Amino acid sequence: MPNTFSSVEEQNQTMQRYYVLQSQIYDLTRWSFLFGRKQVVRQLPLDPSQAHKILEVGCGTGYNLRLLAKRFPKAQLTGLDVSEHMVNKAARTTQAYAQRVSLEERPYTLGDTRRHKQMDAILFSYSLTMINPQWAALLQQAYADLKPGGYVAVVDFYDSRFPWFKQHMGNNHVRMDSHLSPVLEETFDTVQHQVKPAYGGVWHYFLYVGQKV
Ligand SMILES: C[S@@+](CC[C@H](N)C(=O)[O-])C[C@H]1O[C@@H](n2cnc3c(N)ncnc32)[C@H](O)[C@@H]1O
Structure with a gap:
């Protein structure tokens, strides 16, 4: 299987090491290629007037947690991330919402x-x-x-027709071969699923919202 680790432990440790440096440049660089993040938060079909409980797995520097806190002013948010350095950044990013945002430094298990x-x-x-x-x-x-009726929302890389690009992403620990969508569609009731081109089709990314029924 391409770009996979031999164990969960190895995956966790690699992420912790990778984000020591990457956390320092993350927000300066990722706007230029992590497309669809604002859109997926906008597309969550939850009523903003309710006190929802929302979890982000792999919350990174807290970019989405801040968007979620603004869009859902009564929500209780949890951000979970395996990297200490990313969680520290997230604490700063979400400082203004600290009463509603809790952060956990650990892998999702x-x-x-x-x-x-x-x-x-x-x-x-x-x-x-x-x-x-x-x-x-x-x-x-x-x-x-x-909970029954709850939603999973995913935005992520989908695929690329350029082997060199997939190799480049693999060197940065990203597996990019449209493997997520079929399992999402099998597991959840699909509310929406869009595949979109980035930079004229160098790669595609996708947005998925599904419901637990
Ligand atoms: C590309 S970043 C995305 C960060 C953020 N969600 C965003 O959209 O900007 C991937 C994040 O997933 C975290 N991560 C990787 N494996 C994880 C795991 N097993 N459990 C929790 N977080 C994990 C990494 O530490 C990193 O912060």
Whole structure:
């Protein structure tokens, strides 16, 4: 399997190392290629007047948590990330919303049923393509952590017809071969699924919203 680690432990440790440096340049650089993040937050079909519980898995520097806090002013938000350096950045980004945002420095783990029960929505933004080999197991965990009727929202890389680009992304721990969509569609009731070109089709990214029924 391309761009996958031999164990969950190796994946976690690699992410922790990779983001020591990347956390310093993340917000300066990622706007130019992590497309669709604002859109996926806008497309979450939740009522902003309600006190929803929303989890972001792999929250990074807190970019989406801040968007979520603005769009859902009564929501309780949890951001979870395996990288200490990213969580530290997220704490700064979400400082103005600290009463409604809790941050957890740890990996999202299959079988951890204690913490995130009954979520109204779970967001994976450019995290699942880096979570290899355990991404499919974590989608099952997300299903378990959602309440009936809750939503999963995903924005991530989809694919590229250029082998050199996929190789480049692989060197940065991203698996990019349209592997997420079929499993999302099998697991959830699809509300929407869009595939969009970036830079005239150098790669495609996708937005997915699904519901637990
Ligand atoms: C490309 S960044 C995306 C950050 C943020 N969601 C965004 O859209 O800007 C991927 C994030 O996923 C985190 N991550 C990777 N594997 C993880 C895991 N197993 N559990 C939790 N977070 C993980 C990384 O530490 C990193 O912060």
